[in-house]
Amino acid sequence: MRADLEARDQVRALYRVVDKTKEWAENNYYKRTLADQGPELIPVNAFWRDFAEHLASADDRPFLSGQLVRATKNFAEMLCALALLDLPFEPTTPATELTGARMTLRANTPLVCFHEQVAEIAADDLEDRQLGLLVSQNYFRADDRYRYENNECHDKYVEGEFLVHTVYQCQVVLTNPGSAPHKLELLVQIPRGAVPVSNGFATQDLHVHLPPYGTQSIEYAFYFPSAGSYAHFPVHVAKHGELAVFAAPRTLQVVSRLSTVDTQSWSHVSQHADTETLLRYLSEHNLGRLDLGRIAWRMRERSVFEAVLALLTQRHVYAQQLWSYAIHHAHVEAIGVYLRHQDTFLRGCGLAIDSPLVTTDPIARRWTQHLEYAPLINARAHQLGAQRKILNSALASQYQAFLQALTYQPRPSDDQLLVAAYYTLLQDRVGQGLALLDRIDPDQVTGQLQLDYVVAYAALHRYNLDGLAHARALALRHREHPVDRWRKRFASLLAVLDEAQGAAAAVVDADSREQEQARLAATEPSLDLRVEGSTVTLNYQNLASCTLSCYRMDIELLFSRQPFMKDQSQRFSIVQPNYSEQITLPADQLEHRFELPAEYRSANTIIEVLGAGLRRSQANYAHELQVRMIEQFGQLRVHERATGKPLARAYIKVYARKRGGAVEFYKDGYTDLRGAFDYASLSTDELDRVEQFAVLVKTEQRGALIREAAPPQR
Incomplete structure (x- = not known):
């Protein structure tokens, strides 16, 4: 077998046809297109909460979270989570010691250890009983439905008085704890004195198929136009025309003003609290759970507007409805923030805007994307006919889009000059490409590595000793770059320079068709x-x-x-x-x-x-x-x-x-x-x-x- 493999290695490869031209783009995230790189890629969960708390505490100890297993939705999230954990790249095997049923583990380096055990608990005696259908009926305000305890969401049921002119919802929950399915008929009604809303009803018969061990929830809405005491006929459940179960009847007390007000509810604070109480509430509660649009009416007052926006800005929260009042107050800074979030409007204004209010970058906003094309070999080195024509349709389209973006700016940036130089060199317009590179200020370019490579590559076409020396200096600077792709690119430049001076052809990248063919x-x-x-x-x-x-x-x-x-x-x-x-x-x-x-x-x-x-x-x-x-x-x-x-x-x-x-x-x-x-x-x-x-x-x-x-x- 070894002899066969050695003999196979001695066989010289034949000519390899150049690959079809491919369009290349920077992914940013592993194998993710721009459309897949939204905030939902790495969602908020308990792990990222722990990391935020670690940063806020300014703790010098290594970061470790027991919620690590929650950051496993996709490859990008797992990689980001591992990058934040202060775990060593080269682990050291921990020391373990077994003493009877007890194991002792001594870590030599930071590690994550998952532990699970089965423990005995006490249980009360349960009385045998025959379980049937279960039904419950509860009420909650449509504008104040939930409460949070220990970061868990619970329904906020109304147990006392009901307020006039307020929408309430009745929730009926039907549960089948048995193993047999049921086909049921439900009779539901709104309370006396109430008016249905949200496409509701006064009385309705519902047919429900309840599977084994299944639960079904039914909700309907109403409000009371006047105060009073109103009886509510409860939900009745029947099977085959015979009553099976029903909820407890209840009389609802409806008042014009609640005797007991939940001052901690957002519905109350947003509508009735003073400004100081409102700001304190906004600073202490989770803003993601609040409908900030409910305080939009307060924004007409400039002092409240400025105070609320300052607090939201400090907490990194943007609410479009609130910021829109910047136009009402002619608040220049807030108008700029508001405009920066109007992506559709800004896109309609052009690919690039540079004004005192707002400045847009088409690449940062993902309106355009830098694309590269390789391998690309042009048939002609000179222009044929009155106009230059790019035969590769994808490159032609991308180049035209790039030129269109330039028309919206008074002068191209240094980054854009680098992109323009790349596209002109790609078309074998070497002279124009070299001229564009000479206009670039290296200190103003974002991608210094990319600039060095293009400058070094272009220097090979200057055909003078100074240009070749400069190309060699740039290639040597990045010869040990940690990223394989870029290290091989600069090593290939060095190989070309060496071969031009008489050295033998060398293969830097074994996967490179051009280098292998040259060897x-x-x-x-x-x-x-x-x-x-x-x-x-x-x-x-x-x-x-x-x-x-x-x-x-x-x-x-x-x-x-x-x-x-x-x-x-x-x-x-x-x-x-x-x-x-x-x-x-x-x-x-x-x-x-x-x-x-x-x-x-x-x-x-x-x-x-x-x-x-x-x-x-x-x-x-x-x-x-x-x-x-x-x-x-x-x-x-x-x-x-x-x-x-x-x-x-x-x-x-x-x-x-x-x-x-x-x-x-x-x-x-x-x-x-x-x-x-x-x-x-x-x-x-x-x-x-x-x-x-x-x-x-x-x-x-x-x-x-x-x-x-x-x-x-x-």
């Missing part, structure tokens, strides 16, 4: 041929020998008949060459020169070399270029013939012959600072239809030549 390309046999006058120059790598063959030909006639010279060489390969010789290639060199035989130095000849399955043939073009074609990975390297230095910004134009024989433009571009160019990769499926490449390599000062290449094997 394999560096170890793949390559062979190139150049004939100048009587001198034959072979540029090669990973080859020990090759065979030289010479075929006499008429170059002008051959080229006129077939532009793809490689096809013509294949025609010659099936006939006997006029001359053939085995050439030994020095292992410590990348270039080998020798003279043609005397009879072929002035003849029109196709010179062919064959080695390691690679066949190269070439006419004698006048140029000063050294070009290595690495067909297996769709790459080429351009060097200066005299010095061997990489040639940056050499223009490359690629045409492809498609299946069926059609010859079409494929892509163009420029070599990078390593003299490298990927002539096969596109963010489309065009490569699937290519049979042959014809590649033009052109420089301003060192001439041009044509090379042919097969599409990479996959």
Whole structure:
């Protein structure tokens, strides 16, 4: 098995087609879109209450809450909860000691221990009795229904007097403690002297199916228009026309003014208490349980308005109805707060607003989102036609939305200049991208890490020593970054810089298609041929020998008949060459020169070399270029013939012959600072239809030549 795995590792991978372009966005929360990142993602519970109390107490001891198990709704909540607990990343095994039925645990580091036990309790003797249907009937005020004890909610039943002109609700609860279901008929009525409300009734028959051990609740509302003593016929429950159970009858005392007032109820405080009592109540009670709209009538008084808003602000509570009175009082600061909460109104005013009252950030408000696109390889390096067109529809839409947001501002921020530089570089508008980066004040950018990466990447396109030195300095600064993705990005920049200075291609990220392709390309046999006058120059790598063959030909006639010279060489390969010789290639060199035989130095000849399955043939073009074609990975390297230095910004134009024989433009571009160019990769499926490449390599000062290449094997 091990031998098989080792043998598998020795097999060289074939060409990998570039992945389809994907749209990337910052999640903020793990695998959560913006729409899923509301406050309901991490709800309030007992654990977060304990953490808030810990912060308020300013306690220096490590934070630990016994309510940890409540913070487990989703991955984000669990991760946030664990981040707050002062537990070590590397735990130490606690010491345990067993003495009979007693266990002693001694912790060496902070830990969470869950303990459960079964204990004996005393119970009173229960009398055997036959259980039947149970029914209860209670009343509560519609505007003051609940009370809270120990943070638990209870119904606040009315036991005494009823107040005129106040809506009450009657709650009927029917319970079946037995194992048999029941089909029941209920007769319910409102009290005498009462008026039904909330789509209610005076008398009604209800049919109820009560399952085994089931409970059902029925509620109806009414109010009393006048004071008095009114009898209430209780709920009666029948089965098969026979009475089964009924609630106790009751006479309700209705008064114009309650003899006993619950001064601690919000319904009383909000309507009758003085301002001082109101503010004290607001400061001592849970504001989330109060209907703050009930004190809106008090906001017409400016002093009350300012005092209430100051208290709510201190307690981090916003109530839109109360803040709306800021317009009534022309309170500038409160108007600003009110406007900041009017998201729909602000969105209708434009993507960005900068005014004394309110300033909006479209990204912070989630109106827009920064999106990135990778991998993205453009077919053309220059604009075609009167207008520039972005072929990727998603990128085009995002770029237009970004430009639209800029139109609402007097000048772009430094963060926006960075985004603009990214999008222009993504479109291969290198000059404009570099100009935008030069306008950025680094001290005003929010994402310093991202700025350093874009600046370092862009410096590779400045093609000067100062730019390369700056790129290396920025990459070294983040070489040990704790986040894998960013550490690998800066390490890849360093690898490119090292390779440009002559180092071997290195793979920093094993999952990176580009780096793996570059590494394999560096170890793949390559062979190139150049004939100048009587001198034959072979540029090669990973080859020990090759065979030289010479075929006499008429170059002008051959080229006129077939532009793809490689096809013509294949025609010659099936006939006997006029001359053939085995050439030994020095292992410590990348270039080998020798003279043609005397009879072929002035003849029109196709010179062919064959080695390691690679066949190269070439006419004698006048140029000063050294070009290595690495067909297996769709790459080429351009060097200066005299010095061997990489040639940056050499223009490359690629045409492809498609299946069926059609010859079409494929892509163009420029070599990078390593003299490298990927002539096969596109963010489309065009490569699937290519049979042959014809590649033009052109420089301003060192001439041009044509090379042919097969599409990479996959």
